[in-house]
Amino acid sequence: MQEVDFIWLNGKMVPWKEATTHFLTHSLHYGTAVFEGIRFYKTDKGPAIFRLGDHVKRLFESAKIVGMKNLPFTEEQVFDAIKLVVKENKLESGYIRPLFYYGYGKMGMDTIGAKIDLGIAAWPWGAYHGFEGVQNGISMKISSIVRHSKNSPFVHSKVSGSYYKSTFAKMDALDSGFDEAIMLDANGIVAECTGENLFLVKEGKLVTPGEKEILVGITRDSIMQLAKDEGIEVVESVIEKEQLNSADECFITGTAAEIVPVGSIEGKTLGSGKPGSITSKLQKAYSDLVHGKNEKRIKWLDFV
Ligand SMILES: Cc1ncc(COP(=O)(O)O)c(C=O)c1O
Structure with missing residues (x-):
């Protein structure tokens, strides 16, 4: 630090x-x-x-x-x-x-x-998943640590105590040789990562879990709006664990992580293993946005 x-x-x-x-x-x-x-x-x-x-x-x-x-x-x-x-x-x-x-x-x-x-x-804090991760994609483990249930008040709150689950899942992923963990809900449905939301690209559309069992990310919302600006359809939907590897592309979003492509899940390469075209387009759009190069969304920036 x-x-x-x-x-x-x-x-x-x-x-x-x-x-x-x-x-x-x-x-x-x-x-x-x-x-x-x-x-x-x-x-x-x-x-x-x-x-x-x-x-x-x-x-x-x-x-x-x-x-x-x-x-x-x-x-x-x-x-x-x-x-x-x-x-x-x-x-x-x-x-x-x-x-x-x-x-x-x-x-x-x-x-x-x-x-x-x-x-x-x-x-000052550089890329959370490192330059290499942002450029070439990261590897994901599907965690056995269950995300908070939608009935828990903590699911929509950044309360420090409940981050023990994230820390545990992250360390378990790292110890097993992966970069990050995908966490499922109590029914085995894809929820989110340890500090990021998750998106799949399927037939040109973005698919992401609905709001009930995730922390509703501000980066997630920004990406959904940028995607719409780019004419990319966004669908909020239940994602079964089995659907993950059949996606054309996958990426994760979060304030610390920003937009990070997923290269493989549980050791299986996704698509070409390199960031797909939609992921790369949204990474660029997000980078332009946060660096003040998107006039339409300039109100999202507070200049110091
Ligand atoms: C569990 C979890 N999900 C998703 C996110 C992404 O949220 P945001 O984009 O607002 O940083 C975070 C980070 O705050 C998080 O801790």
Whole structure:
């Protein structure tokens, strides 16, 4: 991780190395924090944060879903603080991590009276799946770790505790020699990856799991809208595990990962094994978009 100058903690810019927390921080023990992952990019008009308003909205929505009440900052304050973190650290491009967490002073399962803290960090972060993955595609394992059920409140919330499933599935994939994991729901239907949504290309159309059992990704939504702009039909549908290998192309989407082609699933090569034409077209459209080269969607960028 590349260190920068400051982390924003409860309204103050704190030197990076001093932005620490007490051992008895509630969220450290019980996974009771909610967070976001946001990217910002270098453009001709300076750094631009991608869909900042939507990310801040989802952060507050996550807090609401898990019953985190009386947040000490408003959406507007968090929006402004995120811009300030990028500005004060003089960053051109990278990743932003805001996290609301129950701080020091309360232990036990209930959170009554627990103090809520907010931290916001930003740092330079290159391709999550590496340059090689983005160019040539990654290998996927179908995980035995079941994604959250649609009846779980956590499915639509970025609550830290529930990311243990993602961490476990990711490590299991890496330990087995794969790059990433595809997670199924309790009925064996394709849900999503450890930190990404999944798309198949079948006969020129995009097919992606519906919203019920996935974290509804902001990148997913962006790709769906870009696909429509390009005249590519998008279908939200149940995807059986068996359908994965008969797809013409497959790619995954997420803020950290961006758009990454899938080269093989469980060792079976998909198509030619190289990124397909629709995947490559959407990768380029997404790159243009986030770098300020799509006038139609310029409102998705907040310039710092
Ligand atoms: C489980 C999961 N699915 C999908 C995504 C993709 O969401 P987004 O595109 O909003 O980053 C993420 C990342 O936040 C995630 O953690």
